Every structure is written in structure tokens, then in C-alpha cells.
Amino acid sequence: MADKASVMKLREQTGAGILECKNALDEVNDDYDKALEIIKKKGFAKASRKEQRTTAEGRIGSYIHTNGKIGVMVEVNCETDFVARNEVFQQFLKDICMQIAATNPIAIKREDISSEIVETQKRGFIEDTKGKPSDISEKIVKGKLENFYKEKCLLEQPFIKDDSQTIQDLLIAIIAKIGENIKINRFARLEVGGK
Structure with missing residues (x-):
């Protein structure tokens, strides 16, 4: 039987429901890494079913590094304005801005290079x-x-706050948690003295 701490940790990392996390842990005899893979696969399936849905709402986020020499703007889209105002969505937007500032990707996905x-x-x-x-x-x-x-591809980079997951993994977890299609549409990163 899965312990409560593992269930909550798995829920926090993936955005999956408590019962789904408990069942995944029970299925693999409390092996956290295997349960995480099960949840990620299910989350990816949920996300891929939503990816054809129109994302006409969203927000533009910005980040200026404390030294004032790096700035980022990013557009993240979702299906409804309600979700765009959601705290989880807003945190994702901030995290993506910080990720871009820290890692300097050149594209969102490899096909864009x-x-x-x-x-x-x-x-x-x-x-x-x-x-x-x-x-x-x-x-x-x-x-x-x-x-x-x-x-160099944002979606393939390890997340700066948790390098056990990529930005793609984080995006899938957010889609599963919120229940709407979410897309990172575009970004710009400026650095003093950069090109």
C-alpha cells in the first residue's frame, strides 16, 4: 500500500489526481521512479488528446534578472481566459521565463531550428x-x-528547478493538472552586449 508522502510527492510532481498516483504506486509496489513513468505516460496520452484544441487565450510573461542585464518575454497560450488567470498557469509562465533567462534556448522545439x-x-x-x-x-x-x-530546444531542456524532468514533462503535467491545452508560443531573450 502506497504511503501518503509518496502519493503527495508524485501528485505534486505530475499534477495527477491522488487516486491515480496511489494506483500507480500500488501497481509497481511503491517504486517511485516506475510510478512516475506510469503517470508521465498517462499524462502524455491526456496531453496529446488535447493538443488539437485551439489555444486563443493566454498571457505574456516577463522576467528581468536581478543584475538587469538579461530580460525575457514569453507568450504561453491556453484555451480560456479563466485558466490564463489561474495560479498554476501563472507559476508555469514565471518558471518558463526563468528557464529561458538561465539556459538561453534558441527554439521551442527541434523542428523550429x-x-x-x-x-x-x-x-x-x-x-x-x-x-x-x-x-x-x-x-x-x-x-x-x-x-x-x-x-538549445526549450522543451527538451532539464527544468532548472527540478532536473529530473524536462520542460516538456512539466508542460504535460500542467496540461494534466489544468485540463486544457497549453502551448509555449514564442519567446524573446535579450542580454546586454548580446546579439
């Missing part, structure tokens, strides 16, 4: 593996490209 940037990165990685057998070189380039995406 121009093919020229990807090709430039790939050429650099290939150059780094000169002299290695082609099959090993290919694996190294593929691994470095995946790491590039994880570093």
Missing part, C-alpha cells in the same frame, strides 16, 4: 571526429547532435 544551424553544428561535430572509423564517427556525431538539441 533552421536546417542551416543544424548543418553547421553537424559539420563541426564531424570535424571533431576526423580520424575515427566512420561507424564510430557517425555515433559520436549523432550523440553530440542530440545533446545540442537538449541544450
Whole structure:
């Protein structure tokens, strides 16, 4: 039988209901990591069913770092103005602003990165593996490209407040918790002296 602390921790991390968390923990004999995976998969299924729904409402959030040298604006959309005013949504908006300020992504998802940037990165990685057998070189380039995406694509980045989940995981948990489709639409990050 799942203990209350584990159920609450799982609920807090995923946004799933108490009964859903308890059942997931019971299913895997209180193995928290396995229960977390079960909840994430279910949350992803719920989120994917909602992703076709129109997100015409939302908010623009902003963040200026304490030194005044980094600023971020981000637009996060949802289905209703009621949700846009919700405390959970507002906290998500703040967290995304801070994430962008801290990690400096270049795109929301990998499909948004121009093919020229990807090709430039790939050429650099290939150059780094000169002299290695082609099959090993290919694996190294593929691994470095995946790491590039994880570093530069917002949805693939580890969340700065909890690196056990990505921004995509956090987004799915928020969608499951709120019950509406939510999308990070666009962002801008400015840094003094930056390009």
C-alpha cells in the first residue's frame, strides 16, 4: 500500500489526481521512479488528446534578472481566459521565463531550428571526429547532435528547478493538472552586449 508522502510527492510532481498516483504506486509496489513513468505516460496520452484544441487565450510573461542585464518575454497560450488567470498557469509562465533567462534556448522545439544551424553544428561535430572509423564517427556525431538539441530546444531542456524532468514533462503535467491545452508560443531573450 502506497504511503501518503509518496502519493503527495508524485501528485505534486505530475499534477495527477491522488487516486491515480496511489494506483500507480500500488501497481509497481511503491517504486517511485516506475510510478512516475506510469503517470508521465498517462499524462502524455491526456496531453496529446488535447493538443488539437485551439489555444486563443493566454498571457505574456516577463522576467528581468536581478543584475538587469538579461530580460525575457514569453507568450504561453491556453484555451480560456479563466485558466490564463489561474495560479498554476501563472507559476508555469514565471518558471518558463526563468528557464529561458538561465539556459538561453534558441527554439521551442527541434523542428523550429533552421536546417542551416543544424548543418553547421553537424559539420563541426564531424570535424571533431576526423580520424575515427566512420561507424564510430557517425555515433559520436549523432550523440553530440542530440545533446545540442537538449541544450538549445526549450522543451527538451532539464527544468532548472527540478532536473529530473524536462520542460516538456512539466508542460504535460500542467496540461494534466489544468485540463486544457497549453502551448509555449514564442519567446524573446535579450542580454546586454548580446546579439
